[in-house]
Amino acid sequence: MAVTLEVPPYTVERAVPVDPRSTALIVVDMQNDFVKPGGALLVETAAGTIPAIQRLLSLARGRGMRVFFTQDSHQEGDPEFPIWGRHVLEGTWGWQIIEELAPRPGERVIQKLRYDGFFGTSLDHELRLAGIEAVIVCGTVANICVLHTAGSAALRGYRVILPIDAVSAITPFDLQAAIRQVSFLYRGVVTASEAIRPEV
Numbered sequence: 001m002a003v004t005l006e007v008p009p010y011t012v013e014r015a016v017p018v019d020p021r022s023t024a025l026i027v028v029d030m031q032n033d034f035v036k037p038g039g040a041l042l043v044e045t046a047a048g049t050i051p052a053i054q055r056l057l058s059l060a061r062g063r064g065m066r067v068f069f070t071q072d073s074h075q076e077g078d079p080e081f082p083i084w085g086r087h088v089l090e091g092t093w094g095w096q097i098i099e100e101l102a103p104r105p106g107e108r109v110i111q112k113l114r115y116d117g118f119f120g121t122s123l124d125h126e127l128r129l130a131g132i133e134a135v136i137v138c139g140t141v142a143n144i145c146v147l148h149t150a151g152s153a154a155l156r157g158y159r160v161i162l163p164i165d166a167v168s169a170i171t172p173f174d175l176q177a178a179i180r181q182v183s184f185l186y187r188g189v190v191t192a193s194e195a196i197r198p199e200v
Helices: 047-062 123-129 142-155 172-185
Strands: 016-018 023-028 066-072 108-112 134-140 159-163 189-191 196-198
Touching: 023 047, 023 142, 047 066, 047 134, 047 196, 066 123, 066 142, 108 123, 134 142, 142 159, 142 172, 159 172, 172 189
Parallel strands: 016 196, 023 066, 023 134, 066 108, 134 159, 159 189
Antiparallel strands: none
């Protein structure tokens, strides 16, 4: 049954100043299986976000911001496979982060077993050691791993910034649902990648 719903309004900030010393960029699951043709769980709009994520990486790298990548990582028999099918099997082409966004030396890759980039990982510990207070969260999939990672960050007290041109979803509904949740439920800052500027 088709249902038409109106998306509740949310504000897209036109200018978002950030302190590079206390802000980190988290790039979520931009892996071949999700982004590239032939991937096991292709998100068709993910490739379109690559330029925006590259813009964010350029900003972070140019201003000395901490950069983290999450890498969804599964082995045979993973409990997610009945839901999504086999995907991002460790060591395969599909598991690798896409070449266009390849991590550089010194940038952390956080391998995660579930949607949430904080669950069972060292991400929170590493952010706190670095004195991080705000996180820019981008990548895929908007209402799954991006939303759970952003929500988990907010629940831990981090300011969450969501550049919506750098986030992709399986359907437009999923994208809007994720944006609404970050804005309303987690009081995150919704913006565009080009609106994020260093304040110092």
